[in-house]
Each structure stands twice: as structure tokens, then as C-alpha cells.
Amino acid sequence: MSPRVRLAALLAAPVVWLVVAYLGALATLFVSAFWTVNGFTGATVKRFSLGNFETILREDVYRTVTLRSVGVAAAVTVLCAVLALPMAYFMAKVASARARPWLVIAVLTPLWASYLVKAYAWRVLLANGGPLDTLLGGPGRGPGYGLPAVVLVLAYLWLPYMILPVYAGLERLPDSVLEASADLGARGWRTFRAITVPLIVPSIVAGAVFTFSLSLGDYITVQIVGGKTQLIGNLVYANVGAANNLPFAAALATIPVLIMVIYLVAVRRSGALEEL
Amino acid sequence: MRLTLRVVMALGLAFIYVPLLLVLVNSVNGDRTFAWPPRDITTRWWAAAWANDGARQALITSVQAALGATAIALVLGSLVAFAVHRFAFFGRDTLSLLIVLPIALPGIVTGIALDSAWRSVMGELGIGKGLFSVVVGHATFCVVTIYNNVLARLRRTGTSLEEASADLGAKPWQTFRYVTFPLLRSALLAGGLLSFALSFDEIIVTTFTAGPGVTTLPIWIFTNLFRPNQAPVVNVVAAVLIVLSVVPVWLAQRLAGPAAGAGRTGH
Amino acid sequence: MTALLTLSVLTLTACGDSSTEETGDGPPEIAALSTLGAGEGQVDVVSWAGYVEDGSTDKTVDWVTGFERETGCQVANKVAATSDEMVTLMKTGDYDVVSASGDASLRLIYGGDVAPVNTDLVPHYKDVFDGLKAKPWNSVGGKPYGIPHGRGANVLMYRTDVVKPAPTSWGAVFDPASPHQGKITAYDSPISIADAALYLMKTKPDLNIKNPYALDDKQFQAAVDLLKQQNETIGEYWSDYTKEVQAFKAGNSVLGTSWQVIVNLAQADKAPVAAVLPTEGATGWSDTWMVAAKAKHPNCAYQWMNHIVSPEANAAVAEWFGEAPANKLACAKTTDKNHCATFHAEDEAYFDQVWFWTTPLARCVDGRTDVQCKDYAAWTQAWTTIKG
Structure with a gap:
């Protein structure tokens, strides 16, 4: 077999799947963003129109919600990174070789408990007079339901997705590098800050792909602990059904897609995408 | 510094496990909407969950969907990993970006895109949505977990062992069977496990791709959590799931050593 | 990839001009089943x-x-x-x-x-x-x-230990100076705009609202403004009844719309709540x-x-x-x-006070023909801006 034929054999199925099926589906969706829906019948009117995008640009609410969603996604990502970094470092470099796999399992186990159940557990934790309020000194003392609660709960849900790549990155990092730094007189924190963190940036960015995109598209956690806030996912979800307005939902969906594509292209050079 | 790290680790684990503990407590909380603190302790939710055929059916459906999606992802992900590792070709960088896309785009986008495409293409062919459409949706975003694991393993091991095998007269399939596959096994397991987990707990793409009568466990939980008579039963199911999660992790450990249980950490 | 996307966008747009627009006045003619097979x-x-x-x-x-x-x-x-x-x-x-x-x-x-x-x-x-x-x-x-x-009717539920005296009017949830700031709740759906319209129908006669589901531009704007003002006092919007019962029991919500079944469940779990059908009547489903x-x-x-x-x-x-x-x-x-x-x-007098959910259409459901009413898509987009 010539290399060409072998390459074709390897790539045929995946390319058909990802390019034709997946990209095709996405492309169809975005074409429909230029369509409209007949107010009477709910039928899709397949005629080119920029109306949906005009609405999105004209109404302040869409800009507000977009900024809020990006803010939430960024906050969740930062919170996850801040928590994951020391935990992963402990797991990879401090814990004994025997404890290591058990710690990894301990961090991963929550992934098996349903997302919804965990979110609802947080609703109970955050309730007025609930455990968190009690801990902080009485009803109303905790964050309650709202934007801070959304950030907290999303960070909780996606934390393992950040710990995992960071841990893997740290484990690959040879101990000799850290020892060299120590030999040259750098104290523990200095080595951590000046050597470890820069070296595992690609791993952190990889984890951030997960935490950022999962937060950007979420609409269920917001419903459970978000109080009266809404994120871009809620708007898309509301419009998919509302008067069956798929075109408007598709137009709204271009916002998170654009943000993610820009993000991916920007981080590709760092090699982060291979760390997922 | 070690002490600080130890404290952070302990706090982190507490952060992870306190809500899970609450799930466990609520599974025996006599109050139907999980009032805090619990007034009375009851086992009736456990009895109700045990008698609940819907939950058991949903569990089976979810396992089927996750196995199907993982199987497809194993094949597709490995194929691309081999292609990217062994060949230089036009569009290689684009392809590796494309593989990441399904998991990097918000689930709701993937969900509505696949839903409308399925309806307009497969629907015309008379194939309605069902379990298969869920499997297709999940496989699409699971490919990346396998691809990354396999590619990393291939890069680490290089091709010298396979060349040696060929030099010693092994046929290509013998080389694959006795050299390549054993080298990849733990990478496939680690990726497969992550893929299984991703699919098993996925709700957003599932909402949009499931056909009539197809109820995966997350969908079952979604519909039951919002009915007070049933909400506590959901806590029982979640508690059972946490315990059951030992099974795949233990299996992976047995088959590939501790690293596999840890996702992609074997390299 | 970008090129590929652009290409498919172009091809799909080019062949996507077939119109499925409905021009008729009534619903499409579809025959009912004549005999059972x-x-x-x-x-x-x-x-x-x-x-x-x-x-x-x-x-x-x-x-x-x-x-x-x-x-x-x-x-x-x-x-x-x-x-x-x-x-x-x-x-x-x-x-x-x-x-x-x-x-x-x-x-x-x-x-x-x-x-x-x-x-x-x-x-x-x-x-x-x-x-x-x-x-x-x-x-x-x-x-x-x-x-x-x-x-069922969308009743007004309240915590008996907090909300005193007991409310009798929807005015309680639309009061910008409500003593229950941040603890008021409303149903999370565009159809809730009708709740505000119903209240305006009874309190602002000059708006001339005849049916809370048939709102022209001016009436609609008044309802939306009322809800935007209400948003300031809202703690959370509810959509499922576990959430609603739990919020009232914990005290995150003390006043707002509810269903009879939710009232019963909350009372069965010993939450101090009660519900009324306010004097203005109510929406319902x-x-x-x-x-x-x-x-x-x-x-x-x-x-x-x-x-x-x-x-x-x-x-x-x-x-x-x-x-x-x-x-x-x-x-x-x-x-x-x-x-x-x-x-x-069996209480027809009770349900006579209830305006059951009806899909708002551009052709006003109250029979007016001289104006266009806001349709459900407009209600949906307005609901987005109300929540902000």
C-alpha cells in the first residue's frame, strides 16, 4: 500500500464524521441564523435576512448577558486554576508514589455523581438558613442565590477537568528541573512561581478550555442557583423553543462559538490543545 | 510549603466531598425537598429507588449510550492519532483543531446543530432520533479524549519497536497485534474511561439528540428532580452512582495499572 | 476550516430561498380523523x-x-x-x-x-x-x-409567618417599595407577562386591556415596564416545583405566584405557607x-x-x-x-375568575382587528430584557 492510500484509509471515517457530519451540522445551523420565523405559524422563512443579528446588536440586554457570561466563564476558570494548581502539585510532587493514584481517584470520583444532583446539593447548601449560612453565622450571611453562587457551583462542577491536565503536566515535569532550581538557591515558593507555573502553562490552558467552554454553554446551573440572573446559554435555550425560534437561537449561538474559536486559535500555539 | 500544600489539598478534598456527603444525607432525609437540617431519617427513598424500574432502565440506557459512544470514539480517535503521527499532510493542524472543537464549543450549540441536521438529513431518510442519535452526538465530543491519549503515547514510544518487529519478519497485523496494541493499551483505557465518564453524565447534548422514549440517566434525573415526590429518590440514585463508580475505576486499574484510572496520566 | 465554513454557508444560502410563508387567515385546513380504525x-x-x-x-x-x-x-x-x-x-x-x-x-x-x-x-x-x-x-x-x-390557577402564595397582613391583591408582588425586597418570586416564562397585564387590566382602566393575552404596543409596553420594575424586588424566578417548595421552606422566597399542588406539597412538608386567588382574579393553565x-x-x-x-x-x-x-x-x-x-x-365560579394561558398571536385573541397584537416571539424577547 502506498502511503497515500494508507493515509486515506486512516482518515476517511474520521473526516466524514467530523467534517461532513459535525461541521456540516454547524454550518447548517449558522445558515439558519439568517432566516426568520413567521410569527403566525412558527414556520421557518428561508429568506436571507440580517434581522436576527440586528436585534442582537440593537438590544442592550444581549451585550449585557454576553459580557456577564464571559465574566462568569473567566471567573470560574481562574477559580479552578487557583484551586487546581496547588492540589495537582501536591498530588504529583509531594504525595508518596503509593498515595498518588488514590488521590487521583479521589479527585475524579465526583465526575460520576450526576451533574444535576451536585448542582441541587449546592442549592441546598446555599439556601437561606442552609449549611453554608449556618457556617457563616446565620440566615442570609452566605452568598445566597445569584451570580456569585453560579461561579462557585460551576467552579465546583468543573474542578476535576482542571486538576486532571495540570496533574498530568506536572507529572511529566522532571524532578531534576525543580532540584536544579533548589540547588541554585531558590526557595520552595520561588521555584513554584518562577519554574513550575510557567512550565505547565499549556496544561492550565488545556484545563481552561474545559472550564471556560463548559461554563459558557451552561444553562442548568444558572436555573438552579442563579436567582434571577441569566447567561447566554439560557437565552439560546429559551429561543430554541420559544415560538420555535431556531434562527434567533442560532444567531445567539454564534456569540459563544465566536468566543471559543478565537480562544482556541489563540491558545493553539501554546500546544495546549494536545494536553486535553 | 509542604504543609501549606497539604492543607490546601485537604481543603480541596473537603470542598469536593462536602456536597457529595450532603447528597448522601439527603438520600435519607425525610423531607421531600431536602430541608436543612433534616428533621427525620428515613429509608423509604432507598426502598422507592430499589423498586423504581425507570431508574434501572435509564441506567442501562446510559451504559449502552456511553459504551457505544466510547467504541466509536476509540476507533475514530485512534485512526486520526495514527494519521497525524505517521504522516505529514495538508490540513493536519486544522484537523487537530477540528477534533477539539466538539468539546470546546458549548454543548447547547453542538446539541441544536446535531438536532436540526439529524432532522433534515436522517429524518428525510426515515431514520428518527433514538438511542443511536445520542450515541452519535456523544461520540462526536468523545473522540478528542482518545485522540490525545493515543497521540501522546505514540509520540513517546516512537516507531522504532514497530520497525524492529518488521525487521524481524513480522507481518503488519502481527506487529499491530503483538507490538503496537500492547503499547497503546493503557492509553486507550485511560482515554476510554474519560470518554465513558463524559458520555455517562452528559445532559445538554443528550436533551437535544434523544428520540422519543430514550431516557438516559441524566435525563431521568432531570425529569424526576423537579417532582417533589421523586426528588429524594434521585439522591439515592446519585449516592449509588458514586459507589458504583468504583467499578470502572477498579477495572481500569486491574487492566492497565493505576495510571489508567487517573485519566491521561500514563506518560 | 474557515474557508470550508464560508463555502458551505454560501451554497446553503444560495439554495435556501424557498418560502414557506403562510398567507391564509385561519389555521391550515387539516381534516380530522373521520372513523376509528x-x-x-x-x-x-x-x-x-x-x-x-x-x-x-x-x-x-x-x-x-x-x-x-x-x-x-x-x-x-x-x-x-x-x-x-x-x-x-x-x-x-x-x-x-x-x-x-x-x-x-x-x-x-x-x-x-x-x-x-x-x-x-x-x-x-x-x-x-x-x-x-x-x-x-x-x-x-x-x-x-x-x-x-x-x-389550575396561578395563585398567590405567601409565608404566613413573614407576610402580614395576608395579601389579597397582586399589588403585593408589584409593589416597588415592598418590604419583601429580594424575596419575591415569579414564574420563569414569557407567559408571566400576562400576570402583569391582568393586574393592569384591573388597576389601569385607561390602558383598556380586555384580555391579558391580547396586548397592543402600548399595553404590552406598560406590562413590560411593570415587570422590569418588579425585577428589582425578585429573588429568583421559579420553573419547577421542587425549586419553588424548597425556596419557600428555606425562606429564600416569601411571596409570589404558585400552583395549588405546590401549596399542598409545601404545607404537607410543614412549611408555613398559604395561598389566595387575589381579587383581580388570576391567570391559569x-x-x-x-x-x-x-x-x-x-x-x-x-x-x-x-x-x-x-x-x-x-x-x-x-x-x-x-x-x-x-x-x-x-x-x-x-x-x-x-x-x-x-x-x-367543580367550582365554576372560581375558574370564572381565571384567565387561562392562551398563546398571544399577532391577530389579537380578544377579537380586535384594528391593531396588531404582540405575538409570542415578541413576548419571549421581552422576557429576556425583563430578566436583564
Whole structure:
């Protein structure tokens, strides 16, 4: 077999799947963003129109919600990174070789408990007079339901997705590098800050792909602990059904897609995408 | 510094496990909407969950969907990993970006895109949505977990062992069977496990791709959590799931050593 | 990849100019089934959680298995979380029957997704309360499009230990200086705009609102402004009843719209709550079983509709879900003999004060022809801006 034929054999199925099926589906969706829906019948009117995008640009609410969603996604990502970094470092470099796999399992186990159940557990934790309020000194003392609660709960849900790549990155990092730094007189924190963190940036960015995109598209956690806030996912979800307005939902969906594509292209050079 | 790290680790684990503990407590909380603190302790939710055929059916459906999606992802992900590792070709960088896309785009986008495409293409062919459409949706975003694991393993091991095998007269399939596959096994397991987990707990793409009568466990939980008579039963199911999660992790450990249980950490 | 996307966008736009616009005035002409034939062996259902129970949730709650045995129609059920999801699901053409609420039914009718119903083929229809027959949300021009399932009002619920004196008017939830800032709740759906419209109908006569579901530009703007102002005092919007019960029990919410079933559940869990039907009346919901225009299993669909409004099944589902049954004879079949009294099932005077959810259309549902009303898509986008 010539290399060409072998390459074709390897790539045929995946390319058909990802390019034709997946990209095709996405492309169809975005074409429909230029369509409209007949107010009477709910039928899709397949005629080119920029109306949906005009609405999105004209109404302040869409800009507000977009900024809020990006803010939430960024906050969740930062919170996850801040928590994951020391935990992963402990797991990879401090814990004994025997404890290591058990710690990894301990961090991963929550992934098996349903997302919804965990979110609802947080609703109970955050309730007025609930455990968190009690801990902080009485009803109303905790964050309650709202934007801070959304950030907290999303960070909780996606934390393992950040710990995992960071841990893997740290484990690959040879101990000799850290020892060299120590030999040259750098104290523990200095080595951590000046050597470890820069070296595992690609791993952190990889984890951030997960935490950022999962937060950007979420609409269920917001419903459970978000109080009266809404994120871009809620708007898309509301419009998919509302008067069956798929075109408007598709137009709204271009916002998170654009943000993610820009993000991916920007981080590709760092090699982060291979760390997922 | 070690002490600080130890404290952070302990706090982190507490952060992870306190809500899970609450799930466990609520599974025996006599109050139907999980009032805090619990007034009375009851086992009736456990009895109700045990008698609940819907939950058991949903569990089976979810396992089927996750196995199907993982199987497809194993094949597709490995194929691309081999292609990217062994060949230089036009569009290689684009392809590796494309593989990441399904998991990097918000689930709701993937969900509505696949839903409308399925309806307009497969629907015309008379194939309605069902379990298969869920499997297709999940496989699409699971490919990346396998691809990354396999590619990393291939890069680490290089091709010298396979060349040696060929030099010693092994046929290509013998080389694959006795050299390549054993080298990849733990990478496939680690990726497969992550893929299984991703699919098993996925709700957003599932909402949009499931056909009539197809109820995966997350969908079952979604519909039951919002009915007070049933909400506590959901806590029982979640508690059972946490315990059951030992099974795949233990299996992976047995088959590939501790690293596999840890996702992609074997390299 | 970008090039590829652009390319496919171009090709798809080029061939995407076929128009499916509806020009007629009424709903599309679709014939009702004229005679009942043999069952097809299957029926695909879209329903609210709790409407189609086959014993898999609770062994004693089962009105599906018997139906399957009797008719040979296997029931495949898909639970929808919102009215909007129901509409979307019915548009796929994969389903035969749907338990549509009034905020979905007209959309389905005018969209040509459901067919008129030949009530002669549904023997139990004759026992349905007259207050539910031939209503604007389940018929067009006197032609029935579905079989009523049950009904309920959107009552005003409050914490008896916090909200004193007990509220009697919706003014309590629209008071910008409410003492319960941040603890007021409202139902999370565009249809809630009608709650504000109903309040304005009674308190601002110069707006001349005749029907809270038929709002012209000025009336609509007034309702939206009222809700934007209310948003300042809202703690959270609710959409499912676990969330609502839990919020009232914990005290995150102390005042807001609710359903009778939620009141009962909260009281059963010893929460100090009560509910009233305020002096202005209230909005409410009434669900209707409708059959798809392109149903693959129309005969099983009709048999299902007849079964679900039979006294036994209607009583069982009304008790499990917590609503007033549609069939008069169902009240004698409930296990809790007070069920119909609790849910005001036979109290026509109570339901006379209730404006049941009706899909807002561009052609005003109150019969005005000189103005265009805001349609549901406009309501949806307004709801987004209200929540901000």
C-alpha cells in the first residue's frame, strides 16, 4: 500500500464524521441564523435576512448577558486554576508514589455523581438558613442565590477537568528541573512561581478550555442557583423553543462559538490543545 | 510549603466531598425537598429507588449510550492519532483543531446543530432520533479524549519497536497485534474511561439528540428532580452512582495499572 | 476550516430561498380523523412529567400498562420541561399526541402541527366540564382541536409567618417599595407577562386591556415596564416545583405566584405557607391533548386521548400531578375524596375568575382587528430584557 492510500484509509471515517457530519451540522445551523420565523405559524422563512443579528446588536440586554457570561466563564476558570494548581502539585510532587493514584481517584470520583444532583446539593447548601449560612453565622450571611453562587457551583462542577491536565503536566515535569532550581538557591515558593507555573502553562490552558467552554454553554446551573440572573446559554435555550425560534437561537449561538474559536486559535500555539 | 500544600489539598478534598456527603444525607432525609437540617431519617427513598424500574432502565440506557459512544470514539480517535503521527499532510493542524472543537464549543450549540441536521438529513431518510442519535452526538465530543491519549503515547514510544518487529519478519497485523496494541493499551483505557465518564453524565447534548422514549440517566434525573415526590429518590440514585463508580475505576486499574484510572496520566 | 465554513454557508444560502410563508387567515385546513380504525401497535407521546405513568416511577401509579394491554398500543413517552420544548418536539413530526398547555396550543394549531379532533371518536369527551370545552386555547372558530385534560390557577402564595397582613391583591408582588425586597418570586416564562397585564387590566382602566393575552404596543409596553420594575424586588424566578417548595421552606422566597399542588406539597412538608386567588382574579393553565397533523399512529392516538380522560385515568393523573380533573365523573374516582374540593374542580365560579394561558398571536385573541397584537416571539424577547 502506498502511503497515500494508507493515509486515506486512516482518515476517511474520521473526516466524514467530523467534517461532513459535525461541521456540516454547524454550518447548517449558522445558515439558519439568517432566516426568520413567521410569527403566525412558527414556520421557518428561508429568506436571507440580517434581522436576527440586528436585534442582537440593537438590544442592550444581549451585550449585557454576553459580557456577564464571559465574566462568569473567566471567573470560574481562574477559580479552578487557583484551586487546581496547588492540589495537582501536591498530588504529583509531594504525595508518596503509593498515595498518588488514590488521590487521583479521589479527585475524579465526583465526575460520576450526576451533574444535576451536585448542582441541587449546592442549592441546598446555599439556601437561606442552609449549611453554608449556618457556617457563616446565620440566615442570609452566605452568598445566597445569584451570580456569585453560579461561579462557585460551576467552579465546583468543573474542578476535576482542571486538576486532571495540570496533574498530568506536572507529572511529566522532571524532578531534576525543580532540584536544579533548589540547588541554585531558590526557595520552595520561588521555584513554584518562577519554574513550575510557567512550565505547565499549556496544561492550565488545556484545563481552561474545559472550564471556560463548559461554563459558557451552561444553562442548568444558572436555573438552579442563579436567582434571577441569566447567561447566554439560557437565552439560546429559551429561543430554541420559544415560538420555535431556531434562527434567533442560532444567531445567539454564534456569540459563544465566536468566543471559543478565537480562544482556541489563540491558545493553539501554546500546544495546549494536545494536553486535553 | 509542604504543609501549606497539604492543607490546601485537604481543603480541596473537603470542598469536593462536602456536597457529595450532603447528597448522601439527603438520600435519607425525610423531607421531600431536602430541608436543612433534616428533621427525620428515613429509608423509604432507598426502598422507592430499589423498586423504581425507570431508574434501572435509564441506567442501562446510559451504559449502552456511553459504551457505544466510547467504541466509536476509540476507533475514530485512534485512526486520526495514527494519521497525524505517521504522516505529514495538508490540513493536519486544522484537523487537530477540528477534533477539539466538539468539546470546546458549548454543548447547547453542538446539541441544536446535531438536532436540526439529524432532522433534515436522517429524518428525510426515515431514520428518527433514538438511542443511536445520542450515541452519535456523544461520540462526536468523545473522540478528542482518545485522540490525545493515543497521540501522546505514540509520540513517546516512537516507531522504532514497530520497525524492529518488521525487521524481524513480522507481518503488519502481527506487529499491530503483538507490538503496537500492547503499547497503546493503557492509553486507550485511560482515554476510554474519560470518554465513558463524559458520555455517562452528559445532559445538554443528550436533551437535544434523544428520540422519543430514550431516557438516559441524566435525563431521568432531570425529569424526576423537579417532582417533589421523586426528588429524594434521585439522591439515592446519585449516592449509588458514586459507589458504583468504583467499578470502572477498579477495572481500569486491574487492566492497565493505576495510571489508567487517573485519566491521561500514563506518560 | 474557515474557508470550508464560508463555502458551505454560501451554497446553503444560495439554495435556501424557498418560502414557506403562510398567507391564509385561519389555521391550515387539516381534516380530522373521520372513523376509528385498528390500532397501529404504538403511540408516541409528548407530555408533562407525571402525565404518563407506567408504574416505573412508583408501582402503584400506573395508567399506561392497562391501556397497552387493552389496546395493544405501546406507549413511548417523551417528557417535555416547558411549553416551548413541547412545540419544538411536535414540530419534529416524531410524535402522535401532546399534552399542550394553552401557551403552546395555538402555536401548534396555526403552525399546522396538530389536526382538529373529531370528538365523536372520543366517547369520554361528553363528561368533560363545559367550562373547558370550546375555549380559545383549545379550539378555533368552534372547531375543537383537542381533549381537555385538567386545569389550575396561578395563585398567590405567601409565608404566613413573614407576610402580614395576608395579601389579597397582586399589588403585593408589584409593589416597588415592598418590604419583601429580594424575596419575591415569579414564574420563569414569557407567559408571566400576562400576570402583569391582568393586574393592569384591573388597576389601569385607561390602558383598556380586555384580555391579558391580547396586548397592543402600548399595553404590552406598560406590562413590560411593570415587570422590569418588579425585577428589582425578585429573588429568583421559579420553573419547577421542587425549586419553588424548597425556596419557600428555606425562606429564600416569601411571596409570589404558585400552583395549588405546590401549596399542598409545601404545607404537607410543614412549611408555613398559604395561598389566595387575589381579587383581580388570576391567570391559569389548562392542558389539552392534541393529535399531530401527520400522526403516524392516529388510531392509537385517539384511543390514548379517550383513555386519559376516562374517569379512572383522569382521576389518577389529576391526583398524581395535583390538578383539577377535566372529567366530571373523575371526582368520584379519586382516592382522596377531598381532591376535587381542594383543587376547586367543580367550582365554576372560581375558574370564572381565571384567565387561562392562551398563546398571544399577532391577530389579537380578544377579537380586535384594528391593531396588531404582540405575538409570542415578541413576548419571549421581552422576557429576556425583563430578566436583564
